[in-house]
Amino acid sequence: MKRxxxxxxDEEIELTRKRLGREPNATEWxxxxxxxxxxxxxxxxxxxxxxxxxxxxxxxxxxGDDCGIARFDDKYGIAIGMESHNHPSAIEPVAGxxxxxxxxxRDIISKGAMPIACLDPLRLGDIKSHxxxxxxxxxxxxxxxxxxxxxxxxxxxxxxxxxNSFNKNPLVNVVCVGLVERDKIVRGIxxxxxxxxxxxxxxxxxxxxHGVTFASEELSSGSEEESRPAVQIEDPxxxxxxxxxxxxxxxxxxxxxxxDLGGGGFSCATSEIVHKGGMGARIExxxxxxxxxxxxxxxxxxxxxxxxxxxxxxxxxxxEVERILGKWDVLYSRVGVVTDDGRYVITQNGKAIxxxxxxxxxxGPLFDREFEAMDRPKVKKPDVSDAKSYFMKLLKEPNIASKxxxxxxxxxxxxxxxxxxxxxxxxVLRITNKEGIALGVGCNSAHCxxxxxxxxKEALVEAVRNLAAVGARPLAAVDCLNFGNPEKPKAFWQFxxxxxxLAGGLKSFNIPVVSGNVSFYNESDGEPIDPSPIVAVLGxxxxxxxxTMGFKDEDDExxxxxxxxxxxxxxxxxxxxxxxxxxxxxxxLIGEKRVNSAHDLSKGGLAVGLALMAFKGGKGxxxxxSKMGENxxxxxxxxxxxxxxxxxxxxxAKSILLAAEKAGVKAQExxxxxxxxxxxxxxxxxxxxxKKGWETGLEELLT
Amino acid sequence: xxxxLQFPGSNCDLDVMRALVDVVKTxxxxxxxxxxxLSGLDGLVIPGGFSYGDHLRAGAIAAKMxxxxxxxxxxxxxxxxxxxxxxxxxxCDSGLLPGALAKNTxxxxxxxxxxxxxxxxxxxxTNLYAKGETIRMSIAHGEGRYFCDDAxxxxxxxxxxxxxxxxxxxxxxxxxxxxGVVNREGNVLGLMPHPERASEEILGxxxxxxxxxxxxxxxxxR
Numbered sequence: 036m037k038r039x040x041x042x043x044x045d046e047e048i049e050l051t052r053k054r055l056g057r058e059p060n061a062t063e064w065x066x067x068x069x070x071x072x073x074x075x076x077x078x079x080x081x082x083x084x085x086x087x088x089x090x091x092x093x094x095x096x097x098x099g100d101d102c103g104i105a106r107f108d109d110k111y112g113i114a115i116g117m118e119s120h121n122h123p124s125a126i127e128p129v130a131g132x133x134x135x136x137x138x139x140x141r142d143i144i145s146k147g148a149m150p151i152a153c154l155d156p157l158r159l160g161d162i163k164s165h166x167x168x169x170x171x172x173x174x175x176x177x178x179x180x181x182x183x184x185x186x187x188x189x190x191x192x193x194x195x196x197x198x199n200s201f202n203k204n205p206l207v208n209v210v211c212v213g214l215v216e217r218d219k220i221v222r223g224i225x226x227x228x229x230x231x232x233x234x235x236x237x238x239x240x241x242x243x244x245h246g247v248t249f250a251s252e253e254l255s256s257g258s259e260e261e262s263r264p265a266v267q268i269e270d271p272x273x274x275x276x277x278x279x280x281x282x283x284x285x286x287x288x289x290x291x292x293x294x295d296l297g298g299g300g301f302s303c304a305t306s307e308i309v310h311k312g313g314m315g316a317r318i319e320x321x322x323x324x325x326x327x328x329x330x331x332x333x334x335x336x337x338x339x340x341x342x343x344x345x346x347x348x349x350x351x352x353x354x355e356v357e358r359i360l361g362k363w364d365v366l367y368s369r370v371g372v373v374t375d376d377g378r379y380v381i382t383q384n385g386k387a388i389x390x391x392x393x394x395x396x397x398x399g400p401l402f403d404r405e406f407e408a409m410d411r412p413k414v415k416k417p418d419v420s421d422a423k424s425y426f427m428k429l430l431k432e433p434n435i436a437s438k439x440x441x442x443x444x445x446x447x448x449x450x451x452x453x454x455x456x457x458x459x460x461x462x463v464l465r466i467t468n469k470e471g472i473a474l475g476v477g478c479n480s481a482h483c484x485x486x487x488x489x490x491x492k493e494a495l496v497e498a499v500r501n502l503a504a505v506g507a508r509p510l511a512a513v514d515c516l517n518f519g520n521p522e523k524p525k526a527f528w529q530f531x532x533x534x535x536x537l538a539g540g541l542k543s544f545n546i547p548v549v550s551g552n553v554s555f556y557n558e559s560d561g562e563p564i565d566p567s568p569i570v571a572v573l574g575x576x577x578x579x580x581x582x583t584m585g586f587k588d589e590d591d592e593x594x595x596x597x598x599x600x601x602x603x604x605x606x607x608x609x610x611x612x613x614x615x616x617x618x619x620x621x622x623x624l625i626g627e628k629r630v631n632s633a634h635d636l637s638k639g640g641l642a643v644g645l646a647l648m649a650f651k652g653g654k655g656x657x658x659x660x661s662k663m664g665e666n667x668x669x670x671x672x673x674x675x676x677x678x679x680x681x682x683x684x685x686x687x688a689k690s691i692l693l694a695a696e697k698a699g700v701k702a703q704e705x706x707x708x709x710x711x712x713x714x715x716x717x718x719x720x721x722x723x724x725x726k727k728g729w730e731t732g733l734e735e736l737l738t
Numbered sequence: 739x740x741x742x743l744q745f746p747g748s749n750c751d752l753d754v755m756r757a758l759v760d761v762v763k764t765x766x767x768x769x770x771x772x773x774x775x776l777s778g779l780d781g782l783v784i785p786g787g788f789s790y791g792d793h794l795r796a797g798a799i800a801a802k803m804x805x806x807x808x809x810x811x812x813x814x815x816x817x818x819x820x821x822x823x824x825x826x827x828x829x830c831d832s833g834l835l836p837g838a839l840a841k842n843t844x845x846x847x848x849x850x851x852x853x854x855x856x857x858x859x860x861x862x863x864t865n866l867y868a869k870g871e872t873i874r875m876s877i878a879h880g881e882g883r884y885f886c887d888d889a890x891x892x893x894x895x896x897x898x899x900x901x902x903x904x905x906x907x908x909x910x911x912x913x914x915x916x917x918g919v920v921n922r923e924g925n926v927l928g929l930m931p932h933p934e935r936a937s938e939e940i941l942g943x944x945x946x947x948x949x950x951x952x953x954x955x956x957x958x959x960r
Contacts, residue, residue: 181847187750275746451756
């Protein structure tokens with residue numbers, strides 16, 4: 036039999052024929068091809084994702100829908116999802132990054148939730164010496180800014196790391212958070228036969244065709260030319276109208292379910308929504324509004340034109356919905372009806388051009404990928420013989436320098452919820468007048484490259500520490516697992532051990548994963564990226580106990596909580612029990628208002644952590660590193676990135692040391708805040724000079 | 739009753755509603771741009787956002803909507819009209835205020851807190867501030883560089899119509915550091931900074947609250 040024109044393997048083609056009992060026609064092949072892509076079917080990853088804890092008292096809607104919902108209080112749920120738009124952003128950075136936001140925002144809307152914040156974890160190439168990385172960086176940020184600002188959803192945080200492994204394949208991940216009343220949660224299902232399938236939003240065009248298959252293969256040097264049509268085009272104004280009109284529709288009860296059109300376009304959204312309700316669909320192709328003439332059926336069905344939603348409207352209630360859409364001048368069309376025969380049928384001029392059992396599309400195959408352990412790369416210790424000049428250089432490094440250049444381009448305050456703004460350990464948003472949420476993001480890709488298991492654990496504990504530092508307790512997590520080609524055993528091994536380690540941590544902390552995303556094939560010209568299991572943790576806190584990192588008062592005593600180990604240049608080890616005990620102590624101290632500042636240590640270790648507290652507070656400090664208790668080199672004490680550590684500033688160090696001892700956590704007083712110098716004992720620098728280097732480090736590389 | 743005018747793409751409408759209703763505790767309601775009867779309102783706020791997606795030029799399309807004729811009538815009657823950010827751009831484009839807002843000199847969107855010098859303390863919105871006082875508010879815009887011709891600038895300067903000037907470094911390249919201007923009668927104010935984002939301590943400051951309070955006082959005194 037002739038091989039159909041699909042990206043599926045021979046094995047998958049045979050499986051399709053066997054399951055269906057006939058040869059699919061060309062349109063059907065095209066749909067199956069997309070629905071069974073790695074991006075839609077998670078065929079390599081599903082087996083391991085099952086390891087994640089996904090249930091718990093805080094889970095209102097767990098994995099399997101477009102995003103998850105965590106319990107906030109008796110009234111509200113917090114919808115949260117995470118996506119990647121890596122390959123499109125490598126080709127067309129503005130459109131790629133923008134449409135990444137658009138997609139996850141629609142996932143949040145489709146649950147009935149008002150999107151209230153986005154965070155954008157980014158991985159960029161070496162912007163010091165690689166010109167295209169500079170171009171990609173500036174334009175990815177522009178894409179996020181142009182889109183996020185226009186739709187009125189604040190971008191409140193994220194992170195950015197720079198490494199030459201991302202030169203050709205940057206990572207653009209997006210977290211979106213929404214607020215929904217618990218009794219107003221909308222599901223992505225079509226539960227009743229006879230209901231109307233209404234396609235809402237932009238006209239369907241030829242953009243983004245095969246976006247998901249493009250995301251499910253490696254980038255090559257020809258990708259920029261060949262794959263441009265696979266990138267979708269953004270229209271934030273249309274997205275904003277979708278937000279406003281859907282929030283109004285959801286105030287009625289005229290709908291039964293909702294789903295956004297994302298990867299896989301019309302065919303993916305419609306088949307999944309009816310399959311989930313145990314139903315089928317009968318759709319008239321000519322009812323889909325088109326942007327251009329002469330589109331082939333498969334193009335219409337697979338197009339990933341943005342800013343489109345599928346709403347299941349209760350039979351007889353269509354006018355109500357259409358009145359609201361008319362008010363907002365949003366385009367809509369009744370394209371089909373929900374049926375109870377479990378078949379997915381598309382007709383063109385009355386003739387069926389697709390007729391498949393819905394499960395044919397939604398139940399993709401499952402693979403058992405081969406894996407092969409990698410040797411641990413040799414650790415390269417930095418040369419710290421001249422600690423002062425090393426420190427001053429470190430502050431200007433893109434990975435450590437202030438990310439102000441990025442976040443000042445984002446509207447981070449619209450919706451007037453942002454209580455802790457970008458640049459602190461975690462973002463804090465007001466939900467009620469008394470309580471709010473905090474959002475922390477973790478992942479050190481360089482550490483993951485050295486040791487994917489410890490690196491994945493660190494991603495989690497760093498995000499949780501970020502929350503503790505502002506005074507928040509974790510509710511739920513989402514993740515975006517960015518890895519190389521899963522068909523390569525070594526890349527797949529990185530994925531496997533990272534997921535196993537992360538799952539262990541989540542279980543230990545008792546934090547459920549409510550949603551997530553896997554992005555494979557992040558390689559270009561055969562070179563894999565540093566593996567990046569990026570974890571975002573949602574937390575909750577009381578608004579009158581928000582903590583920030585800046586030094587507040589002269590003469591506050593500085594206490595280092597946690598143990599510093601000789602791990603400079605290495606991927607630091609993670610011990611979950613220590614992390615939990617330390618976080619518990621910090622939360623207790625913040626809750627009892629016994630500290631004025633708190634900051635968790637990560638990149639650049641204690642030296643950089645103290646400097647950040649000084650920069651944020653506008654006050655220097657005096658510590659003596661050589662007097663610290665640990666029996667390790669001073670350079671390790673300064674720059675080791677050991678986990679499980681915080682610095683707090685307080686009026687009463689003694690009582691804090693006592694509390695730490697009681698909690699079984701190591702702690703030591705190391706000095707005092709105040710003055711206009713950063714004094715480490717062995718050397719000191721002026722606060723003003725150091726801050727200038729840190730603040731301008733990133734910008735200087737770009738202009 | 740104060741109206742908050744909602745165009746397609748407005749995105750600070752609910753923020754202004756919160757500041758008016760929950761913070762300064764006055765009566766306010768959203769007015770959709772298609773509802774053209776504004777006669778029952780005592781005052782109006784045109785909030786920030788990206789009306790019509792900033793297509794053509796920020797504020798240009800909204801300024802041509804029929805509802806703006808009603809807004810002009812309100813202004814003529816002496817009712818207070820406040821344009822914030824995109825609202826300021828709309829007021830300029832509709833001719834209610836002189837000048838225009840061009841792209842920031844950096845060519846980038848900029849979101850941060852800035853210092854503002856109060857230059858006029860007599861208008862319907864600024865009379866609770868003291869001339870020369872420094873206040874803090876946040877800005878968030880890509881097209882905030884105020885510009886007008888020399889004659890208009892002189893007119894603004896000579897008639898005390900510059901409401902606020904950026905203190906410290908000028909963030910967007912505005913002419914004469916202008917952050918906000920009022921009409922000759924003092925009942926129409928347009929400004930780029932967001933008073934609604936500076937109305938509660940938890941958001942970073944409360945200096946913006948007085949602007950809404952002054953507006954309410956002005957309505958009561960009419």
